[in-house]
Amino acid sequence: MASQNAKAPYYYVPGPSKWPLLTGMSLLVTMAGASAWVNSIGWGPYATVAGILAVLSVLYCWFGDAIAESEGGMYSARIDNSYRWSMSWFIFSEVMFFAAFFGALFYARSVSMPWLSDLDHKILWPDFVAQWRTNAGPAGTIEPFTTMGPFWIPTINTALLLTSGVTLTISHHALREGKRGATAFWLAVTVLLGATFMGFQAYEYMHAYSDLNLKLTSGIYGSTFYMLTGFHGFHVTIGAIMLGVVLYRVLKGHFTPEHHFAFEGAAWYWHFVDVVWLGLYVVVYWL
Structure with a gap:
């Protein structure tokens, strides 16, 4: 946020993103795997681990985009307040x-x-x-x-x-x-x-x-x-x-x-x- 422009007159709105959809799908796999795991179903642990790794990967990319936007001077004081x-x-x-x-x-x-x-x-x-x-x-x-x-x-x-x-x-x-x-x-x-x-x-x-x-x-x-x-x-x-x-x-x-x-x-x-x-x-x- 070092390059944040606190006086920017606009409210930055990012374009359509695939990350929310991918996050939801990853969480679905994670919870399905966890439910199978506690019920002793064989594929449960593998699905749980795969889902967690997918969630972490998506969040890494998603937050990386947000950091790049902030460091690129796209965020104003209004964005800071929204956060x-x-x-x-x-x-x-x-x-x-x-x-x-x-x-x-x-x-x-x-x-x-x-x-x-x-x-x-x-x-x-x-x-x-x-x-x-x-x-x-x-x-x-x-x-x-x-x-x-x-x-x-x-x-x-x-x-x-x-x-x-x-x-x-x-x-x-x-x-x-x-x-x-x-x-x-x-x-x-x-x-x-x-x-x-x-x-x-x-x-x-x-x-x-x-x-x-x-x-x-x-x-x-x-x-x-x-x-x-x-x-x-x-x-x-x-x-x-x-x-x-x-x-x-x-x-x-x-x-x-x-x-x-x-x-x-x-x-x-x-x-x-x-x-x-x-x-x-x-x-x-x-x-």
């Missing part, structure tokens, strides 16, 4: 996405469990106890498992994400002061902290599967645990990729202290991911 509103609405949609899963967890804990343990259901569920974290299942259909506590990996990951929020803020201030070296350094530290978080979460999942026998099929606890933490891990991955691209653009000199919304948008997203994790850490691992 800010678009990113704001996107993050709001992500808030609603996680709110749905937090709502499912709340319903299971505060509505379903007391209902299944009341006097009317004692005949069907004589041994059921309305106590979270439950490992109860219908007539022994769920294998025994151990629930996940906050120590030590979730606590370490909390420290990693909180620290990454600080380093990202330092990087942003350095960019606003025109210190490209400091901006790149602290941004690289932020990406490294995010990658470390993902590594710890992968280890946590391996430990849960192999040592605790905690799986996606482990009743309502297992399904809500993996849906909430898994989707959050996915968002951390996306956020780290975004920050990695921004780091590359910082090194290329694309940003100025006045024009750097790509940095700001990625930072908004990363801080949103941090806040969601704090909610997960308290609700999923402690309560």
Whole structure:
């Protein structure tokens, strides 16, 4: 955005693009493959990987076009404002996405469990106890498992994400002061902290599967645990990729202290991911 013309009198509208159609098709393949994978259909993993690679390829080309347009001086202050509103609405949609899963967890804990343990259901569920974290299942259909506590990996990951929020803020201030070296350094530290978080979460999942026998099929606890933490891990991955691209653009000199919304948008997203994790850490691992 270094060449952005903030006083341009026009609103740049790009021509017809094939990228939205290709993105939709790639996402369709990805979701079809994922659905087949969880249902143990042989072609599921291959379709999922192919779809993810296709999505990444399309986004690489699509965002490459947007960067070229910005660096070519085609964007005005009106475009910058549109990007800010678009990113704001996107993050709001992500808030609603996680709110749905937090709502499912709340319903299971505060509505379903007391209902299944009341006097009317004692005949069907004589041994059921309305106590979270439950490992109860219908007539022994769920294998025994151990629930996940906050120590030590979730606590370490909390420290990693909180620290990454600080380093990202330092990087942003350095960019606003025109210190490209400091901006790149602290941004690289932020990406490294995010990658470390993902590594710890992968280890946590391996430990849960192999040592605790905690799986996606482990009743309502297992399904809500993996849906909430898994989707959050996915968002951390996306956020780290975004920050990695921004780091590359910082090194290329694309940003100025006045024009750097790509940095700001990625930072908004990363801080949103941090806040969601704090909610997960308290609700999923402690309560």
